[in-house]
Amino acid sequence: MPPLSGPEVAKHDNKESCWVVIHGKVYDVTEFLPEHPGGMKIILKYAGKDATAEFEPIHPPDTLDKYLDKSKHLGPVDMNTVATVEEVEDPDETARQQRIKDKPLLSQCYNLMDFESVAKNVMKKTAWGYYSSAADDEITMRENHEAFHRIWFRPKILVDVKTVDFSTTMLGTKVNMPFYVTATALGKLGHPEGEVVLTRAAHKHNVVQMIPTLASCSFDEIVDARQGDQVQWLQLYVNADRAITERIVRHAEARGCKGLFITVDAPQLGRREKDMRSKFVGQGSNVQSGQDTDTSQGAARAISSFIDPSLSWADIPWFRSITKMPIVLKGVQRVEDVVKAVECGIQGVVLSNHGGRQLDFAPSAVEVLAETMPVLRSMGLENKIEVFVDGGVRRATDILKALCLGAKGVGIGRPFLYAMSAYGFDGVDRSMQLLRDELEMGMRLIGCTSIDQLNPSLIDTRNLGSHITGVPVDNLGHKVYDALATPAWKPP
Numbered sequence: 001m002p003p004l005s006g007p008e009v010a011k012h013d014n015k016e017s018c019w020v021v022i023h024g025k026v027y028d029v030t031e032f033l034p035e036h037p038g039g040m041k042i043i044l045k046y047a048g049k050d051a052t053a054e055f056e057p058i059h060p061p062d063t064l065d066k067y068l069d070k071s072k073h074l075g076p077v078d079m080n081t082v083a084t085v086e087e088v089e090d091p092d093e094t095a096r097q098q099r100i101k102d103k104p105l106l107s108q109c110y111n112l113m114d115f116e117s118v119a120k121n122v123m124k125k126t127a128w129g130y131y132s133s134a135a136d137d138e139i140t141m142r143e144n145h146e147a148f149h150r151i152w153f154r155p156k157i158l159v160d161v162k163t164v165d166f167s168t169t170m171l172g173t174k175v176n177m178p179f180y181v182t183a184t185a186l187g188k189l190g191h192p193e194g195e196v197v198l199t200r201a202a203h204k205h206n207v208v209q210m211i212p213t214l215a216s217c218s219f220d221e222i223v224d225a226r227q228g229d230q231v232q233w234l235q236l237y238v239n240a241d242r243a244i245t246e247r248i249v250r251h252a253e254a255r256g257c258k259g260l261f262i263t264v265d266a267p268q269l270g271r272r273e274k275d276m277r278s279k280f281v282g283q284g285s286n287v288q289s290g291q292d293t294d295t296s297q298g299a300a301r302a303i304s305s306f307i308d309p310s311l312s313w314a315d316i317p318w319f320r321s322i323t324k325m326p327i328v329l330k331g332v333q334r335v336e337d338v339v340k341a342v343e344c345g346i347q348g349v350v351l352s353n354h355g356g357r358q359l360d361f362a363p364s365a366v367e368v369l370a371e372t373m374p375v376l377r378s379m380g381l382e383n384k385i386e387v388f389v390d391g392g393v394r395r396a397t398d399i400l401k402a403l404c405l406g407a408k409g410v411g412i413g414r415p416f417l418y419a420m421s422a423y424g425f426d427g428v429d430r431s432m433q434l435l436r437d438e439l440e441m442g443m444r445l446i447g448c449t450s451i452d453q454l455n456p457s458l459i460d461t462r463n464l465g466s467h468i469t470g471v472p473v474d475n476l477g478h479k480v481y482d483a484l485a486t487p488a489w490k491p492p
């Protein structure tokens with residue numbers, strides 16, 4: 001059968017008959033329109049045209065094979081005859097391209113915040129809006145980082161610190177540094193290759209990568225990018241259709257994942273206004289024409305309608321029945337739930353508030369950690385469960401403070417996304433090298449030569465719980481902090 005022609009495809013450009021072109025193939029998405037989590041508008045914008053550029057960053061390549069009935073796969077099209085959506089000349093985009101050309105040299109990035117600063121300038125609005133956004137007033141996102149500033153060290157002196165070793169183990173895996181690449185969705189919003197860039201950097205530095213359910217790359221692409229005995233964990237959003245969840249978990253175990261991290265702080269994805277705004281701005285033409293644009297759908301809300309809000313402790317035995325992987329609950333926010341996790345036979349928890357992207361005014365992970373570890377020790381449970389933290393970690397001193405409090409390891413999210421978005425693999429590689437250098441310096445200066453020497457006596461947490469205490473001015477953080485991304489309207 002000869003390929004379809006562009007004019008033929010262009011006839012199907014409405015709600016009654018909607019065909020799109022993706023990677024040179026035609027798909028009839030008419031019946032799917034009302035089910036699209038991102039709403040109908042964004043598909044109809046590309047009806048009868050080539051939608052590849054819009055589709056690619058948000059959807060893993062196997063999405064259509066997995067979720068669109070084969071009868072709707074209409075076959076190849078002659079791409080020379082296909083209309084594209086003429087993007088109106090966007091002066092902002094022209095200016096962004098110039099900022100990319102003018103960005104600092106990679107060697108001029110000296111810390112994780114430097115990458116955030118560059119990323120803010122070079123990323124597309126939608127990508128920056130999605131990565132940098134957090135819930136409501138973003139108080140918890142800022143508190144995550146500021147809480148570390150309320151912890152001070154009590155360093156030891158005259159310790160032979162000639163040789164320092166900051167390797168450790170996490171869920172039985174030996175890693176070179178006590179942090180891992182945590183799960184963050186939609187990697188291709190920041191870099192055309194997406195999460196496999198993080199896979200390569202994690203391999204080079206022998207740290208673990210947590211594969212997100214909502215990755216832009218397919219799960220198998222990310223696993224196939226693994227090298228040697230590199231270890232990966234799976235982050236799971238539980239689907240209301242448990243058969244789909246079971247299939248995902250069993251496949252991850254079969255592909256060699258060494259941990260199942262069930263995200264428990266997101267029965268519904270949080271309300272992230274920068275994400276919503278930038279999605280709104282992303283449909284700028286609607287704004288200019290005064291058309292009503294669906295602003296209820298940031299990227300987050302649009303891609304997460306499958307998540308099951310009914311997930312509960314009652315589901316834990318079922319999870320234990322379908323996998324032998326260690327199970328970790330990601331997004332635990334109070335010590336009572338850590339104790340309950342131990343009672344349920346769970347191997348680990350990540351104390352986390354999702355980078356502030358869920359419940360605003362949730363406590364910082366490090367504050368929950370300071371509350372949790374003494375209780376576990378008093379109950380003789382500290383060795384029954386591995387406790388990880390994530391959120392706001394931007395310095396090796398943040399990592400060392402968490403380990404002194406008793407954390408097994410630390411997850412890092414946005415910094416690696418920003419490094420990837422600004423400089424690709426080289427950016428993530430340098431960010432991990434910078435953390436390595438800071439870890440070595442930090443261990444030496446607090447007088448420790450190995451991770452097992454880190455303990456609560458090396459820190460002063462008396463102010464940790466006082467949220468109104470004056471904290472050192474976080475100049476770097478304030479400089480890059482972006483309260484509004486780009487407002488959907490120009491203030492008068």
Ligand SMILES: Cc1cc2c(cc1C)[n+](S(=O)(=O)[O-])c1c(=O)[nH]c(=O)nc-1n2C[C@H](O)[C@H](O)[C@H](O)COP(=O)(O)O
Nearest residue numbers: 131182183184185214263354355390391392412413414
């Ligand atoms: C920055 C970011 C975080 C996301 C994230 C996406 C981005 C862009 N996404 S989200 O779209 O649903 O919100 C996920 C996710 O897929 N699953 C998850 O468990 N955590 C998700 N998180 C939370 C992440 O795993 C860490 O908890 C958080 O990033 C730690 O804070 P920092 O960014 O300050 O390191």
